[in-house]
Amino acid sequence: MRIVLDAMGSDNYPAPDIEGAVLAAREWGDEIILVGRESDIRQELARYDTASLKLEIVHASEVIEMDDKPAWAAREKKNSSMHVGMGLVRAGEADGYVTAGNTGGVLAVATLHTLRRIRGVKRPVLVAILPMPAGRVVALDIGANADCRPEYLLQFALMGSIYARAVLDCAKPRVALLSNGEEPGKGNTLVKETYDLLADSDLNFIGNIEPKEAVTGHADVVVSDGFTGNVFIKTIEGTAKMLTGFIRDEIKASPLTAVGGLLAKPAFGRVARQVDPFEVGGGPLLGVNGVVIIGHGRSNGRAIRSAIGQARKAVQGGVVEAIRTGLAKEHK
């Protein structure tokens, strides 16, 4: 397997990106193609013993930065590590692409300039793999399409199911529609119309789901428009961060509770590891002609390694081909 890694992806590129590539190459032995400014990559790579690793470098002179406007950057920076990297996948010279870069940039470069949509896909979709205590949950769309139509959400559900089956070892993923109430008939117009489409589909649709059930693992695939999904995952992240910070501050506020906090530390550690997004590494962009995994800008080496792991599983699970087949069936 050959995975392309965007060496100029993360907020602190190229150090975390290169570290992740080295970790992944050591762990799985796959070939990893580092794409970006060759001199920067070589300089960073020199810090590691890479003699036995299958690491290759492909030069790309430009970088799409975090604060670049996606559409502009995709159009103007044709020699970016995103264009070159996804171009390798498009050309069949690599099996998947991983980046911790500008999400809008990835979306624009993938859909408009390199991989392009799979035939029949109405809208590519961004996916988060949520590391919940009860198990991993596929949430989509988390931001690619702020305004959606019911037919888009039906396809998101199909693509999310395929991903859960291929990557999360979930034989018959339970698909639910994120809503403000469980009963059929709850939701806004989009949710109500999508409900009927999902109920008529071959998917394992279990109905509407409220956020509290979604975060406790009552469904494997949670479907929404990209605006709602983005608010949903950012509220989970924001609440978790706010609450754990508040608990930490209150524990430190008195000597006795501080001692208690020290003794309880292993428990907090277990919690943190279980819900650590860096253990997941990233989520896929689904609906384009190639495996694309997008990690968080704040990724460290461990997160990049995990994102490469996601890409490996998506390639091994034949996600892209399964989506092609699934959509072809849908349109028969």
Next chain:
Amino acid sequence: MRIVLDAMGSDNYPAPDIEGAVLAAREWGDEIILVGRESDIRQELARYDTASLKLEIVHASEVIEMDDKPAWAAREKKNSSMHVGMGLVRAGEADGYVTAGNTGGVLAVATLHTLRRIRGVKRPVLVAILPMPAGRVVALDIGANADCRPEYLLQFALMGSIYARAVLDCAKPRVALLSNGEEPGKGNTLVKETYDLLADSDLNFIGNIEPKEAVTGHADVVVSDGFTGNVFIKTIEGTAKMLTGFIRDEIKASPLTAVGGLLAKPAFGRVARQVDPFEVGGGPLLGVNGVVIIGHGRSNGRAIRSAIGQARKAVQGGVVEAIRTGLAKEHK
């Protein structure tokens, strides 16, 4: 001041409701009118020493139950404690109404059968007062209107500002629009169109806000459509519950961390008290001709007392009159 309390509101009515009324009457000395089945109320009241309290009973033969369909119940149960209770406010015989009952029922009885909309209000709106570590946040709409237009959200912002000023002692409330990104131009079509209306208004509009900033108190009033707002507050609740439960389980999982947990207990207690929704008690329904506070169905006596406290503040702050004036100005 005379506050009407729906004695048949909470999931376990009338015990928590009556307890809350007694607590409130003792604390503030106001007159509280208990509305519901008279015999049930008298039986429950007999458990308390009420000699010095200004408690009155008004009989209502019917109850809108939690699983009643709101529109049907509002139409068919005309003698419900909601109809009778809000009727007293409508008739000027009481200053405000508090219930922990069926939210959809309150909405239907208030808007269609008793208090009705304030002239110029396009859509009444449900509000949550979020007890965040950094301070209380007014979030609206949290469920009255799943599908909205920009003009509705502009009015929500106005009503939320008035409420924050009157009840939360916030002189110049910072109003923000819940979105998937901070920059102007982020959001779905509704958010983008509302942004322009808010930017042109006299409100203290600070722009779009992402969930992580909304939960850490970067705005006093967080505006959204009722579908998104409902997902937002239920995700906060669900994540907090999931995470604290997970931490508790992991702390109990070994003897050493369990001891640490015991020592740290005062810190957890401080956190729980600060973010306790029962200390807030409930949120208002804004845009109707009267003060209406809706508490959680799971309310205990303390929560009902807090909800009555909210109603007192809303009456003292002249919220209804301020909304009338604010809307009249808007339409000049």
